[in-house]
Amino acid sequence: GFAKVDHHRELRQGYPEIIYCQGKTTEHVVGIVKSMLEKGSNILGTRATEEMYEAIKAFYPVVQYHPLAKTITIKQKEQEVPSSYIVVVTGGTSDIPVSEEAAITAEILGNKVERVYDVGVAGIHRLFANIDIIRGAQVVIAVAGMEGALGSVIGGLVEKPVIAVPTSVGYGANFGGLAPLLSMLNSCSSGTAVVNIDNGFGAGYMASMINHL
Amino acid sequence: GFAKVDHHRELRQGYPEIIYCQGKTTEHVVGIVKSMLEKGSNILGTRATEEMYEAIKAFYPVVQYHPLAKTITIKQKEQEVPSSYIVVVTGGTSDIPVSEEAAITAEILGNKVERVYDVGVAGIHRLFANIDIIRGAQVVIAVAGMEGALGSVIGGLVEKPVIAVPTSVGYGANFGGLAPLLSMLNSCSSGTAVVNIDNGFGAGYMASMINHL
Amino acid sequence: GFAKVDHHRELRQGYPEIIYCQGKTTEHVVGIVKSMLEKGSNILGTRATEEMYEAIKAFYPVVQYHPLAKTITIKQKEQEVPSSYIVVVTGGTSDIPVSEEAAITAEILGNKVERVYDVGVAGIHRLFANIDIIRGAQVVIAVAGMEGALGSVIGGLVEKPVIAVPTSVGYGANFGGLAPLLSMLNSCSSGTAVVNIDNGFGAGYMASMINHL
Amino acid sequence: GFAKVDHHRELRQGYPEIIYCQGKTTEHVVGIVKSMLEKGSNILGTRATEEMYEAIKAFYPVVQYHPLAKTITIKQKEQEVPSSYIVVVTGGTSDIPVSEEAAITAEILGNKVERVYDVGVAGIHRLFANIDIIRGAQVVIAVAGMEGALGSVIGGLVEKPVIAVPTSVGYGANFGGLAPLLSMLNSCSSGTAVVNIDNGFGAGYMASMINHL
Amino acid sequence: GFAKVDHHRELRQGYPEIIYCQGKTTEHVVGIVKSMLEKGSNILGTRATEEMYEAIKAFYPVVQYHPLAKTITIKQKEQEVPSSYIVVVTGGTSDIPVSEEAAITAEILGNKVERVYDVGVAGIHRLFANIDIIRGAQVVIAVAGMEGALGSVIGGLVEKPVIAVPTSVGYGANFGGLAPLLSMLNSCSSGTAVVNIDNGFGAGYMASMINHL
Amino acid sequence: GFAKVDHHRELRQGYPEIIYCQGKTTEHVVGIVKSMLEKGSNILGTRATEEMYEAIKAFYPVVQYHPLAKTITIKQKEQEVPSSYIVVVTGGTSDIPVSEEAAITAEILGNKVERVYDVGVAGIHRLFANIDIIRGAQVVIAVAGMEGALGSVIGGLVEKPVIAVPTSVGYGANFGGLAPLLSMLNSCSSGTAVVNIDNGFGAGYMASMINHL
Amino acid sequence: GFAKVDHHRELRQGYPEIIYCQGKTTEHVVGIVKSMLEKGSNILGTRATEEMYEAIKAFYPVVQYHPLAKTITIKQKEQEVPSSYIVVVTGGTSDIPVSEEAAITAEILGNKVERVYDVGVAGIHRLFANIDIIRGAQVVIAVAGMEGALGSVIGGLVEKPVIAVPTSVGYGANFGGLAPLLSMLNSCSSGTAVVNIDNGFGAGYMASMINHL
Amino acid sequence: GFAKVDHHRELRQGYPEIIYCQGKTTEHVVGIVKSMLEKGSNILGTRATEEMYEAIKAFYPVVQYHPLAKTITIKQKEQEVPSSYIVVVTGGTSDIPVSEEAAITAEILGNKVERVYDVGVAGIHRLFANIDIIRGAQVVIAVAGMEGALGSVIGGLVEKPVIAVPTSVGYGANFGGLAPLLSMLNSCSSGTAVVNIDNGFGAGYMASMINHL
Numbered sequence A, B, C, D, E, F, G, H: 001g002f003a004k005v006d007h008h009r010e011l012r013q014g015y016p017e018i019i020y021c022q023g024k025t026t027e028h029v030v031g032i033v034k035s036m037l038e039k040g041s042n043i044l045g046t047r048a049t050e051e052m053y054e055a056i057k058a059f060y061p062v063v064q065y066h067p068l069a070k071t072i073t074i075k076q077k078e079q080e081v082p083s084s085y086i087v088v089v090t091g092g093t094s095d096i097p098v099s100e101e102a103a104i105t106a107e108i109l110g111n112k113v114e115r116v117y118d119v120g121v122a123g124i125h126r127l128f129a130n131i132d133i134i135r136g137a138q139v140v141i142a143v144a145g146m147e148g149a150l151g152s153v154i155g156g157l158v159e160k161p162v163i164a165v166p167t168s169v170g171y172g173a174n175f176g177g178l179a180p181l182l183s184m185l186n187s188c189s190s191g192t193a194v195v196n197i198d199n200g201f202g203a204g205y206m207a208s209m210i211n212h213l
């Protein structure tokens, strides 16, 4: 019975092992990384600090840190990469940390990723100027704070699955991302689903799953 | 001192007297209408029932009822009407009752009104097909439920004051209009202000004030 | 420019035209259906009443009504159907109306759909008894009210994209579906995205998009 | 098509370019300012730190910093200024930072601005003592925290458009500005619209638009 | 010990016995009334239906029903009535049911009550026209829905204890009385305390206590 | 007219002038204090820092600071003090800062105050041990965080006006004082009214008003 | 593996089978009851209508209906009943439906139950008058709406596990039971845990589990 | 009477005295500890800092500090310990501080405790691998943040009372533990009750009560 419960995890062997570093000590993260390295895994650490990176670099120099995304990545094995790509679109420049978390997650999971940043609805001509690259993608990740209208607008323009990521960018009645979250959940455009506020990782993971089908 | 407190109300003489009919009995509304008619006022009744209309028509046959807007209007005097116009834009057809309340309010207050309905962001080409009439207005009223993205998109396309009206159209995480309300308050487009959920009257009144400046 | 904005809609020609019937009169719906029939379209009406169905059957007898899902469907053209299938899983029997909306949406959009109902976490052995059919799907739609734990549990067991649909089934601190909505958004299982409370249609549409990639 | 989408932006050439400095590094802001200076634009930076100001002053000494408003302004060209004025009214002294953001925004956009501060409803005689200057304005910006009653009281006294700005001043059941926000949205005085909590910039921008009609 | 716990109830003998009728059957209420009549008590029934009143009148004809307040009162004994009075002030006419509940509660508890209705801040001159009768009271009950600004304005004008009663009158972002509740709790005027939404009874009871000190 | 609006403030001359120090600089507070001293007023500063106190002591050595209450008091004139007293009751020791703000406010306004601290319902025998001093008061201030049950229990035991003060003491689903706030507003005991979360000042002020009637 | 997952259900054989009737048709419920009767099970149907009861009585006359609790019970086998008892305590008479659901659930699960009703904190002497029967129980179920203080007070008086059930009895800022729910979760008395609003069944089930340990 | 109110506390003599250290100064805690030591009590201090521990160790060296749980424990007397045990289960490693507070509370109250950590539903096979030790317990404490599904899953698998503890672990739409709190309250598994967010102490105390019955 349990073999049954667990057997799908074998299929994930090519995947990186993932560490959610927030709330862990540097020592804890280093320990996890060391045991993963022994298994030969690719590694993705999200919400990682520069200090964690330095501690890993000390014994494994080819580790990479992405300060905007706050991710640590280690590539020991090649992944099979589909020819189709994922596009990550943001409303503003403040949404970039979340979208970089999404993009790097998708890349380490074996995907080509295009970035189209700062094309929010306040200046919608910027979105249209990039519409072909967005429509060419297999999956769209739409990252936006403030009122989160970007998700709906893209959903209406593109006939591909859209994963909307609300961010906590904003103030006042934004309530820490509640405004774009509700906005995205209520999108009147079909073909959109939503992940948690600031959850770039979750969007990148879901997009990768879809891109690998 | 009190003369001072009150003297601005003279300036409003040309304005209709306004009755908020919700929660009032038909008899109460009829009584108010009768005393206003004696003063020679134009009259606007909002949130009025058909029964109220019938009761008024019985003694004042030229009264008008607008079933979608649920408004009663009586015009006894002419109003001065500016040459510029107000445009009322809606996301969907379900938003029409609220926008008709706005439009009829603006009309009885002495304004030309253009209606551009059902041009929400799920099919944004419909909005662009009407962009000239929207841009030609002195003030824009943007009425939308669901996620309320229409407000931001119009705000980004038009260099005129936009009054955004969230509606309670939607379900689930719409929470009775909370989603479009927060969305509109957080709009990343400049030049937008917001009225209460379903408050077509308030938007029409504010737009009229601006159009008469 | 506008041709550009709109040209992707041609790709949707095979798709059914979709009517959201809630808040529309029977006459309004009948009118829309008639004009769609002329164009030769397949038709999906969601949140439709039996009265609407009867009115359409009067002039177009092969129309189908699904009382649980409250959908009206008309098939005039064949759709291309992928060999892979979508599975719709529910926690309880009260979630069936929402999941039928999802299933019928997916079917009219040209998908094979498997239903696995009433396998919620209170009796988790029922879920395991059906795990193979769930794992065999291309996309999983997980529909649950109450606390919505089904989404996370399936997410942890299946390496396929999961679209989670919170339902308003429950009472008290369920707050009309808020509890399963938050639960699903916070899922600690990767590969899950969420649509609005009770939005079976949205889940079916998104799943179809993914299944057609 | 796209020319059409964008052409209104030409009309904005006289306007300052606007930078929302929050969440940007000093280097990022300096870079934006430099490229704007080259274009000969007037510049408004909101939510700017003193450090940003010092960095700009180093190469462009006539830049101005307004510590209360936390704005940076640079005036390279003259703006046409209407003869009518905007009045900014606050309930208390703690609301001054937000109202200064509104006032300076309106000024850099080419408006005369009058300030009437600390006239909240706890001491309503102070409001009456200033009623003539408020009534003389073309547009009123009413800035208040705590319970936000100022918006309604002014709305009832003045027959001009009122833009109400809730502030996050308060504690306990103020919930970060939610109390005055709801209060202002529910105002029983006609002619009031609301912007986001603490959004002095948005109110100043909207008021300027109205004052320039 | 228990005698101690309970002995203060003797002091209340002059007081009416109070029945909260909501959620009780007519038979249940009739039963309670009969046993109270035997004890010779004065009786106040709040949230009572006309049916309950008719059932009581059948055997006790001098019972009184107040349809606006939905209260039933029976006076068997005289109460001592202080010479000072309580004033009940409302913002609008829709608030009258709640304020009548307050007024009748105060009266049956042995107080003189003055009513000043429909003097909300949208037409603040009406409030000033009645300021002397308000200032002359021992305690002020301020009843208001919508944004609830009346509480603060009266608190600022009157140097007497103000009991503020938010009502559920309003719509949209009023959220069933939440807006005036928060507004009144955050009042920047000293000397105000708040009771539950629509709790006219509680305000009348508290005011009576104060007036009897 | 305005004399009328303002004339009641003469009645307050015996009262201290009150400064809400939060959000003011030390210099600002010092300036206000100096000008009040010239007028011969008694002074109450709430939410004051030790630094503010030191700055005032430098030029006015008899100023008093109450570190728990964070209040500054200066007494230049005697106040008339009623023979009846106010009692301040707290649930726990963590509620003492808020209740000291209430107590000191009441004292500087000219009242005798009794303190009964740490008698919350988790150990209700402590409350009974102090019931006589509570029942002997003219007004009761009940200060409690956590679930705020103290307000209801005292309201049920005492036939005097109770002013309930919710505090932000607690964690988790306390939501910054929301739990005791709602609890106190819903009290099933008559004779209770509520002030804002942590608003000891407001409770002390209201209690003083009642005690001086 | 699965045998393992499921084997504990055998232990439940003595237990009744439970049907949550809300949202099910009478036919559906009848069908479930028939198949359970064949298995010889005891049956508990909660949230059942009188119509469901009549339909069952038609073929199984000894079925019992409890109109207050809205439960259907059928006893085919004897249960072992511990000598200790469960006490169900309510604040008011309006809480009785919820507490009867709890009591009947506990009884059909094989427990002796004592009922102590209408002993809320507004008249706390009634609680003390019943304290011995409460303290004598093995588990206490405390059912209360309004502010829910009963839970804390009992928790402080009794050294036994308390299961607190908030009810939706109340109005205004009760928010459908949110007030007593938060109150009970924040209880400052140790030894209390909480179930969902109005979930009498859940409390009875949990209490039975504890009483059978 | 009062002897009656209080007499059950004698039964608690074997129990430790408990100090809630949060918001207390080190001096205050030291003072309380000293007076408890004199009485010969066992002591449990929760939410204690390392500084408090050092201050106590200075005069009472055998005191123990548990840095994860942030508890201080002193054992002066032996407690009677039942042969049955309590199991504490967590979803993730971040939930360990809360579950250690629960475990240590239960231990100092005289219970055997088993810990099963990091077995959340994202990898449900880990839960099954530990199912026997969980089912063997007398009471289960289920500690989880994120979406809190662990509570329901365990409730469905185990026929013992489950005390669910939501934690504030998570981000975005977790809203400080609201998501798992609502999830646990709405659990569709019978036999679960809930304590406040992060209230490990309360769960440990309740579990101990049940284990000692």
Ligand SMILES: Nc1ncnc2c1ncn2[C@@H]1O[C@H](COP(=O)(O)O)[C@@H](O)[C@H]1O
Pocket: A018, A019, A020, A021, A046, A047, A199, A200, A201, A202, C188, C189, C190, H092, H093
């Ligand atoms: N930024 C993120 N947000 C939400 N979940 C994450 C994030 N990064 C990683 N995860 C999840 O956390 C798991 C690892 O958690 P842990 O075992 O605590 O390191 C991964 O398998 C992911 O499912």
Ligand SMILES: Nc1ncnc2c1ncn2[C@@H]1O[C@H](COP(=O)(O)O)[C@@H](O)[C@H]1O
Pocket: A092, A093, B188, B189, B190, D018, D019, D020, D021, D046, D047, D199, D200, D201, D202
């Ligand atoms: N204080 C503010 N609050 C909200 N929006 C602002 C504020 N200041 C500037 N903005 C908006 O932000 C835009 C500039 O954003 P950015 O391109 O990120 O610098 C401006 O065009 C304004 O619409």
Ligand SMILES: Nc1ncnc2c1ncn2[C@@H]1O[C@H](COP(=O)(O)O)[C@@H](O)[C@H]1O
Pocket: D092, D093, E188, E189, E190, F018, F019, F020, F021, F046, F047, F199, F200, F201, F202
């Ligand atoms: N702790 C407090 N909470 C709420 N309001 C206060 C507080 N302390 C003083 N106040 C009010 O603030 C006013 C003084 O405000 P200010 O003029 O800004 O110093 C007083 O008249 C009081 O009404």
Ligand SMILES: Nc1ncnc2c1ncn2[C@@H]1O[C@H](COP(=O)(O)O)[C@@H](O)[C@H]1O
Pocket: F092, F093, F122, G188, G189, G190, H018, H019, H020, H021, H046, H047, H199, H200, H201, H202
């Ligand atoms: N972590 C905790 N969360 C909630 N309540 C606690 C906690 N620790 C202790 N308590 C309670 O606080 C009481 C002690 O409070 P105090 O007298 O302020 O030290 C104990 O009897 C417990 O009921």
Ligand SMILES: [Mg+2]
Pocket: A154, A155, A156, A157, A158, A159, A160, A189, A190, A191
């Ligand atoms: Mg789309």
Ligand SMILES: [Mg+2]
Pocket: B154, B155, B156, B157, B158, B159, B160, B189, B190, B191
């Ligand atoms: Mg614009």
Ligand SMILES: [Mg+2]
Pocket: C154, C155, C156, C157, C158, C159, C160, C189, C190, C191
């Ligand atoms: Mg998965």
Ligand SMILES: [Mg+2]
Pocket: D154, D155, D156, D157, D158, D159, D160, D189, D190, D191
């Ligand atoms: Mg006005």
Ligand SMILES: [Mg+2]
Pocket: E154, E155, E156, E157, E158, E159, E160, E189, E190, E191
């Ligand atoms: Mg006052």
Ligand SMILES: [Mg+2]
Pocket: F154, F155, F156, F157, F158, F159, F160, F189, F190, F191
């Ligand atoms: Mg009382």
Ligand SMILES: [Mg+2]
Pocket: G154, G155, G156, G157, G158, G159, G160, G189, G190, G191
């Ligand atoms: Mg207890």
Ligand SMILES: [Mg+2]
Pocket: H154, H155, H156, H157, H158, H159, H160, H189, H190, H191
């Ligand atoms: Mg169970």
